[in-house]
Amino acid sequence: MTAVDVPAGSPFGPENLPYGVFSVGGGAPRVGSRLGDTVLDLSALLTEPDDAVFAAPTLNPFMAQGPARWARVRERLTALAGADLPTAALHPVQDVTLHLPVEVADYVDFYASEHHAANLGRLFRPDAAPLLPNWKHLPVGYHGRSSTVVVSGTDIVRPCGQRKTPQEDAPTYGPSRRLDIEVELGFLVGVGTGLGDRIPVEDFAAHVFGAVLVNDWSARDIQAWEYVPLGPNLGKSFATSIGAWVVPLAALAEARVPVPGQDPQPVEYLRGGEDWGLDVDFAVDWNGEEVARPPYREMYWSPAQMLAHMTVNGATARTGDLFASGTVSGPERHQRGAFIELTWGGAEPVTVKGEERTFLEDGDEVVISATAPGPDGARIGFGEVTGTIRPAR
Known part of the structure; x- marks a missing residue:
């Protein structure tokens, strides 16, 4: 003993x-x-x-x-x-x-950071409003691929697909040239629902077991060509890494904070979920050098609102469902949780180990970690989610 x-x-x-x-x-x-x-x-x-x-x-x-x-x-x-x-x-x-801590039943990824959504809007639609008209009325998301969710430490093979730059007359096929990360927090459903049922915001803790680190790897060139009009597909579906440790929701009681403020007021089924923000601090290391510290407390939509929206149409929730926040970003440059933001689409490189870098190269390793406040000054750790880029096959 x-x-x-x-x-x-x-x-x-x-x-x-x-x-x-x-x-x-x-x-x-x-x-x-x-x-x-x-x-x-x-x-x-x-x-x-x-x-x-x-x-x-x-x-x-x-x-x-x-x-x-x-x-x-x-x-x-x-x-x-x-x-x-x-x-x-x-x-x-x-x-x-x-090992992978759960058998992932289904996977939905949201787009819950106003800072991230506005930055990408400015990059992708420079002559239009940064946010699309629906963004502040509902948690925008896409349906991901559960079979490519992998545990931290799994190598990531560079994806191939169609790419088209503004200067090209037609798309070409080949390995992604703009491979990126997305710093996210994921939530795991423990208790599911039947077809036609809904999970109201006040029942969030009765259904969600805990939280886990997520890196939703993203091929930005593949994504940019395919995402109009139906959204991400091959640019996201090749791999999503999650941490090996699932932090119980009960351990995050001291980290619970209100979201920064929602204007206009959400529609009725999303109201009351504003108090499920979380004060989680992330750190991103690129080849061993810290390049960003995204703050989850800046997220516009809470996970309670995400889950309510995910099921409001009567879609089932199942044990093992994973839904993730989307990229965590703050108002400052060093708080941006994706390299497309951090380097402003590649126009403003960052220095990593003495080299100017924009997107991921073969052999690069990314380590994302996070902690949250606990009782009596303690910190609650999520561990790490890591991945190393391998050449396209």
């Missing part, structure tokens, strides 16, 4: 206790929680009848058990965090393999 040592200032203290799926050696994947630099094997530590879900290779069975069960397990883990535990159920985080 041994107690888990939590380093001072760790973003994975007992206030956090995120969930993930891990394996050791050639063992079977199962559910764990992180405390400091230790992974707690929940399939070994929790042995009540309902705890069989922790031997599963995804979080889905546990998430489907609902909020009362989530709260009870969190109470038990908090108690265990201060106790002596069986050594065999404790694994140094550097000794485990982390």
Whole structure:
């Protein structure tokens, strides 16, 4: 038996206790929680009848058990965090393999940052208003591809597709020349709904299990040619990376803030969700050098409003559904969460390791991390979402 040592200032203290799926050696994947630099094997530590879900290779069975069960397990883990535990159920985080934490049922990506949407509007439509007429009336989004959601650390193969610059008479086919990132926060549905049902903003916490880091890789040249009139497709569908650790919604209580203010007032089904903003600070490292610090508290639409909008037409929500915020950006240049914004479409390069850079080159590594305020001055960590660009095949 041994107690888990939590380093001072760790973003994975007992206030956090995120969930993930891990394996050791050639063992079977199962559910764990992180405390400091230790992974707690929940399939070994929790042995009540309902705890069989922790031997599963995804979080889905546990998430489907609902909020009362989530709260009870969190109470038990908090108690265990201060106790002596069986050594065999404790694994140094550097000794485990982390897996995709959920089987992603469906994936929707929103466009919830006014700063990001306005910047892209200025870049793509310089002679028109930055925001399209509907943007401040509903959370704009697109339907993504769940089968290409991958766990942090998975290499990203440069996508191919059609590209057309303004100077070209016709499109050409080939590898993307303007490969980009999008810093996002994702939310995982635990309790779903039936066809024809809706999730009101006040029921957000009854359905959403937790939050996870997201990098929605984007091929801007493919996207620019294809997105009119129906929106993103091949420019986004090749890969979306998520973090290995899912932070429970309960761990983010101290991070909850109102959104910056919505004008005009949203239509009725979106009202009341304005108090579900989150004070999450991101950092973006490009080849080991920090280039941006996007603030999630600047987001115009809250995740409660996103979920309400996603289901207002009666579309089902399922256990394992992932919906993401869209690029997180702030008003300052160093707060922009996509390289197309940070370099203003490539016209204003940034310096990375002494080189002027615009979009991603083969071999580049991007690491996105984030923390949020917790109780008594603690910080809640989300870990990292990383990816390295490999050449097109």
